[in-house]
Amino acid sequence: MAQAAVIASLCGAAAVPTANQRPAAVASRADVEIELTHGGRRRSYVLHVPARRGGSALPVLIAFHGGGGNAPGFRDYAGLNVVADREGFIVAYPNGTGALRNVLLTFNAGKNCCGPAQRQGLDDVGFAMAVVDDVARREKIDRSRVYATGHSNGAIMAYRLAAERADAIAAIAPVAGAMSLDRFAPSRPVPVLHIHSVDDPRALYEGGTGPSFPGTDNRVQHAPVQAALDSWIRKNGCQARPASAEVRRGKAGSAEATHTATRLVYTPCSTGAEVVHWKLTVAGHGWPGGNAPVREQLSGPRTSVINAAEEIWAFVSRFTTAPR
Numbered sequence: 298m299a300q301a302a303v304i305a306s307l308c309g310a311a312a313v314p315t316a317n318q319r320p321a322a323v324a325s326r327a328d329v330e331i332e333l334t335h336g337g338r339r340r341s342y343v344l345h346v347p348a349r350r351g352g353s354a355l356p357v358l359i360a361f362h363g364g365g366g367n368a369p370g371f372r373d374y375a376g377l378n379v380v381a382d383r384e385g386f387i388v389a390y391p392n393g394t395g396a397l398r399n400v401l402l403t404f405n406a407g408k409n410c411c412g413p414a415q416r417q418g419l420d421d422v423g424f425a426m427a428v429v430d431d432v433a434r435r436e437k438i439d440r441s442r443v444y445a446t447g448h449s450n451g452a453i454m455a456y457r458l459a460a461e462r463a464d465a466i467a468a469i470a471p472v473a474g475a476m477s478l479d480r481f482a483p484s485r486p487v488p489v490l491h492i493h494s495v496d497d498p499r500a501l502y503e504g505g506t507g508p509s510f511p512g513t514d515n516r517v518q519h520a521p522v523q524a525a526l527d528s529w530i531r532k533n534g535c536q537a538r539p540a541s542a543e544v545r546r547g548k549a550g551s552a553e554a555t556h557t558a559t560r561l562v563y564t565p566c567s568t569g570a571e572v573v574h575w576k577l578t579v580a581g582h583g584w585p586g587g588n589a590p591v592r593e594q595l596s597g598p599r600t601s602v603i604n605a606a607e608e609i610w611a612f613v614s615r616f617t618t619a620p621r
Contacts, residue, residue, distance in 0.1 A: 328372065333431055335424045342428045343368040343390040346436060347382045356386040356442035356614065357432055359425055359458070361451030363474075364411045364517075367399045368392045371448065374587045376606040384610055387436060389428050393450070394419060406453035407478040409518045421454060422461050429465070441619040446470040446609050448584050449500055450517075453477055456525065459487045468570075468613040472605050473500045473582050476525035477518075486533040486570035490612040492585060492605055493522050494577035499596045526563070526574060534567030539574070547579075547602050555579050556602045573612060575603055 332341045347355075358381070362371035368390035372378065381388050393402035394414050403412035405419045414421060429443055445466055447455040452474025459469045460476070463483035470490040495502045504521035530537060539561035547553030556579045563572040577585065581597015586604030 335427045336420050340424055341392045343372055345378050345388040347385050349385055354437045354439040357438050358388050359445040360388055360390050361447030361454045363448040364403045364450030365401050367402050375584055376587050380606045380610045389432055391428050403450055404454040407457045409477050410453050411450040411517055422458055425458050441617045442467055444468050444613040448472050449474045463487050467618045468616040470609040470613055475520045475522045477520040481528050486568040488570045488616045489529045490573045492575040494580040496579055497582045499582040530563050530572050533570040533572055535563040535572050539563045545602050556600050558602045
């Protein structure tokens with residue numbers, strides 16, 4: 298069983314009690330970094346709880362950082378906390394693993410990805426569910442509304458979590474990373490929103506070996522985006538050919554004037570679990586609409602033609618694992 302203890306607080310947050318006593322609910326929207334033991338390793342995650350909660354159980358969004366990043370860094374650029382405070386949901390940002398604390402961290406997202414976490418066969422799916430269990434000890438959560446998103450390596454991790462724990466994940470929204478698994482056999486359909494640029498120079502849209510992670514010689518063989526979508530289209534009983542529901546373009550006269558985002562919708566779906574794809578052009582590997590760190594700006598042009606955080610919540614929040 299995962300044992301939890303707070304190792305640090307961020308933004309002046311109050312300390313959270315250890316696992317020896319039942320943790321009190323986090324009192325404000327300030328974030329805390331929480332440590333737990335899973336698989337014989339000390340692991341951690343950053344917890345964000347909105348100040349506006351009321352008395353109802355809150356949805357939870359698990360948000361996986363990209364390869365080489367960490368939870369606080371992803372929190373700072375993804376913009377998810379702003380949406381969480383407005384809409385009233387919890388965000389849990391797991392930290393991957395690496396040789397150094399909070400430096401060059403990765404998740405074991407399955408076949409080919411990523412880094413030491415994958416080579417060592419770490420149980421990051423189990424860790425993610427341990428994070429959910431730990432959040433549930435601290436806050437009143439809605440187990441039927443647990444969602445996942447992630448960037449790059451984190452996107453691939455979100456796919457793996459949905460495939461292996463479809464019973465617990467109501468919907469996912471991966472960004473700039475396609476599913477790469479040896480075995481795809483989810484126990485139930487899971488709604489999917491995928492956001493990706495065809496001009497991404499790192500997580501190659503058509504598949505292939507991407508460039509080395511910054512500061513390493515670690516490269517990843519990426520799966521084609523459409524292959525990942527097709528697996529879920531079949532599982533979810535969706536129409537094989539998409540309808541173009543919306544096209545957005547960058548502001549005329551701006552640096553993003555040539556950027557586009559096309560929303561492809563694979564409906565109807567016989568199971569009710571939709572598959573939607575925001576297909577971007579010109580934009581690079583960065584998180585759309587986010588405050589990209591310098592290392593992400595080196596992976597192609599940033600874009601605000603869509604805001605990933607807003608699109609993610611608008612999609613996943615419509616779904617639940619509860620029987621209809």
